Amino acid sequence: MSLxxxxxxxxxxxxxxxxxxxxxxxxxxLTALLQTAWYRSKREEYLRLTRFFGTLLxxxxxxxxxxxxxQEFQFGMNWGQYSRLVGNIFGAPLAMEGLxxxxxxxxxxxxxxxxxxxLPRRIHLATIWAVFFxxxxxxxxxxxxxxxxxxxxxxxxxxxxxxxNDIWALFTNPVxxxxxxxxxxxxxxxGAAVMLAVSAWQLRHGGDREVFTRSARLAxxxxxPAILFTLLVGDELGVVEGRYQPMKIAxxxxxxxxxxxxxxxxxxxxxxxxxxxxxxxxxxxxxxxLLATNHWNGxxxxxxxxxxxxxxxxxxxxxxxxxFIQYWGMRVMAYLGMVVLIIAVWGLWxxxxxxxxxxxxxxxxxxxxxxxxxxxxxxxxxLTESGRQPWIVQGIMLTKNGISPTVSTTWLWISxxxxxxxxxxxxxxxxxxxxxxxxxxxxxxxxxxxADAPVPAVTY
Amino acid sequence: MNNLVPFWFIIIAVLxxxxxxxxxxxxxxxxxxxxxxxxxxxxxxxINTIGxxxxxxxxxxxxxAAAMLAAFPGWYATMFSGMYLVLxxxxxSLIIRGVAFEYRGKRxxxxxxxxxxxxxxxxxxxxxxxxxxxxxxxxxGLPINSSQNYTGSFWDLLQPYALFTGVALVLICLLHGAxxxxxxxxGDMHQRSGMLARRIAPVTCAAVVGFIIWTxxxxxxxxxxxxxxLLAILAVIAAVWLVYEHRDGFAFAATTITIAASIITxxxxxxxxxxxxxxxxxxxxxxxxxASNPYSLKAMTVVVVIFLPLVLAYQTWTYxxxxxxxxxxxxxxxxxxxxATPEPASRPAAPSARPGS
Numbered sequence: 001m002s003l004x005x006x007x008x009x010x011x012x013x014x015x016x017x018x019x020x021x022x023x024x025x026x027x028x029x030l031t032a033l034l035q036t037a038w039y040r041s042k043r044e045e046y047l048r049l050t051r052f053f054g055t056l057l058x059x060x061x062x063x064x065x066x067x068x069x070x071q072e073f074q075f076g077m078n079w080g081q082y083s084r085l086v087g088n089i090f091g092a093p094l095a096m097e098g099l100x101x102x103x104x105x106x107x108x109x110x111x112x113x114x115x116x117x118x119l120p121r122r123i124h125l126a127t128i129w130a131v132f133f134x135x136x137x138x139x140x141x142x143x144x145x146x147x148x149x150x151x152x153x154x155x156x157x158x159x160x161x162x163x164x165n166d167i168w169a170l171f172t173n174p175v176x177x178x179x180x181x182x183x184x185x186x187x188x189x190x191g192a193a194v195m196l197a198v199s200a201w202q203l204r205h206g207g208d209r210e211v212f213t214r215s216a217r218l219a220x221x222x223x224x225p226a227i228l229f230t231l232l233v234g235d236e237l238g239v240v241e242g243r244y245q246p247m248k249i250a251x252x253x254x255x256x257x258x259x260x261x262x263x264x265x266x267x268x269x270x271x272x273x274x275x276x277x278x279x280x281x282x283x284x285x286x287x288x289x290l291l292a293t294n295h296w297n298g299x300x301x302x303x304x305x306x307x308x309x310x311x312x313x314x315x316x317x318x319x320x321x322x323x324f325i326q327y328w329g330m331r332v333m334a335y336l337g338m339v340v341l342i343i344a345v346w347g348l349w350x351x352x353x354x355x356x357x358x359x360x361x362x363x364x365x366x367x368x369x370x371x372x373x374x375x376x377x378x379x380x381x382x383l384t385e386s387g388r389q390p391w392i393v394q395g396i397m398l399t400k401n402g403i404s405p406t407v408s409t410t411w412l413w414i415s416x417x418x419x420x421x422x423x424x425x426x427x428x429x430x431x432x433x434x435x436x437x438x439x440x441x442x443x444x445x446x447x448x449x450x451a452d453a454p455v456p457a458v459t460y
Numbered sequence: 461m462n463n464l465v466p467f468w469f470i471i472i473a474v475l476x477x478x479x480x481x482x483x484x485x486x487x488x489x490x491x492x493x494x495x496x497x498x499x500x501x502x503x504x505x506x507i508n509t510i511g512x513x514x515x516x517x518x519x520x521x522x523x524x525a526a527a528m529l530a531a532f533p534g535w536y537a538t539m540f541s542g543m544y545l546v547l548x549x550x551x552x553s554l555i556i557r558g559v560a561f562e563y564r565g566k567r568x569x570x571x572x573x574x575x576x577x578x579x580x581x582x583x584x585x586x587x588x589x590x591x592x593x594x595x596x597x598x599x600x601g602l603p604i605n606s607s608q609n610y611t612g613s614f615w616d617l618l619q620p621y622a623l624f625t626g627v628a629l630v631l632i633c634l635l636h637g638a639x640x641x642x643x644x645x646x647g648d649m650h651q652r653s654g655m656l657a658r659r660i661a662p663v664t665c666a667a668v669v670g671f672i673i674w675t676x677x678x679x680x681x682x683x684x685x686x687x688x689x690l691l692a693i694l695a696v697i698a699a700v701w702l703v704y705e706h707r708d709g710f711a712f713a714a715t716t717i718t719i720a721a722s723i724i725t726x727x728x729x730x731x732x733x734x735x736x737x738x739x740x741x742x743x744x745x746x747x748x749x750x751a752s753n754p755y756s757l758k759a760m761t762v763v764v765v766i767f768l769p770l771v772l773a774y775q776t777w778t779y780x781x782x783x784x785x786x787x788x789x790x791x792x793x794x795x796x797x798x799x800a801t802p803e804p805a806s807r808p809a810a811p812s813a814r815p816g817s
Binding site for chain 1: 507533538547563755
């Protein structure tokens, strides 16, 4: 019971935290681009867009920061034995994240927001890039820590305890390299989708046509390569994880038996941990071999074989993760990714024909498409984290051994309910504010006389 | 003995001290913003004195916690799992408070702003109180068994010494915040900050003296106070005197030293323990039985030696950039004259023509 509650709480707070993180990284990048465009061209519309999207950025950063604190504290609060055992390895990238990245991001966000009229333009432009750089760096350390749980590297076992002996190994870990690239591209997809949706809504509702066409175009130009790379990198990440965590990938394909070549199931009815023979609706021959191994006739080891292998290697137990979550997590992520790609290409084509601003159907679709990256991100994390189960650190520690032994079920219920209520309220408020500010008109253009005067600072 | 172990204990003490020096006045401003600000424009002015700074200040806490996890995993695990509910409350206070800064001004409705004012005040009061309880418990001792696990209940955390530490920290933050507001505001707000500081100062002074003596009696076998304890007492007495003399700058320096010396006292009196066990002395958590392996400490030492000075440099620069006082007039609703500067994005209510339509 304690284990389930602790896991539910961690999943709930992580998913919530990761609503805000990719928006922050993605919008910080786009806002920095807009401000750079203003700095170089001196064209007023870029300034207006910078201010407009900067406000949306700030609304999200606030919640991203405070929910991140909860993530960090939970390692000690709920996962005490885990922290005790691997804190010397897992903690190092977290501490480095704070020192090298998070200080940078937070301090410079303050400078950017409040520094409009206090810093020279060039320095002020540098501050938004510092915010973006800080957020990207921050992601690197967090992903290095997470990847270590998926594929532990750079340690030696001393008296049965893993001890760090090579910090660089954490950053050359193949799971980290591919996983981090994927997170970055996914963040750009999320930020660009939000910017596209807001621009589309404005264009549908009489916002400034020229200016919002410009922002829609910027969003699309970023979105198309970003989603393409997300899909490609995601595919390679699957191969890499298949190498180190074959069970995760086998479960993602609901592949119980070993087969060579292996077909890919597009859709199935039934399935799950107690149903090894679901009704497969469409199966594409060879595709899974290709996806999982990069070879036309590659062998995909099934869960039954892996299970008996693990039982011998470790100790008797159940090493199969939740197959339903794996199978559908994978598909939701991949299929929605395709949908986003199609929408983005459609948008680019409309821009080429110069009819984006008047295509009401596309604009309607683009507004709702903003939901997709969030669903994809969530599905992706379920796939990654649930697929690692029953391990908390692959091959080193089981999740059930990682919890804090003296935290009672009552305490867990109290904290879980408290976080659900608080996060629910905050997410609602955040969404309402985002919608409200997305529908605001652009800040008015400044008069010619003002153009050389400092831009007023943003205040609370 | 590995020299890096005590070094990392010092780093963690430094991070907590830095956190309280900086976030200390943020907490104080949060608690006092309604009183000093009076009306909406004044409250906004008060909040904006720390607007560009609070987020960077709060990172000190995040780094302090992460450093504990990395350098002393055993300490982190026992402290955070043992103090579970206190930390849940702390997290909620910090979340509500952080969001309040950001969201308060985002809607121009009296009830909306009033709600965030109350939440900001409450969060800013609870956060130092709860951290104080947590730090006090480290020193005073908690039921901890031979496998380094906390065996007490929630109520065991709320022992008198810990509660008093919390209250003392709240009072120090109040005075520190009042001094900060005095330095950063103008006119009536400046005067009201000074007035509040003069009311708070004697109470804070009594609390700090009480806290230092209680800490000394709890943790030390020596009769005389050590240098840091003495410094805390002298600084708080100096602060009271300077507050009454209207020497704002020096008074702020004195409250800074008070807050720093008080936090350092906890760590100095704790060492080499990190958590005292009230079950048995043999079960005390020490820097040595909770520390990371030497290689991890070495890797992180490289990072901290490079980045901490860098952080200090750019945070100092931030304080320099935002050195100007904030006045209520900047936040007055725009006058009727058409030439008045319209508020930027944070004031959507200001009527503006929808361009292009």
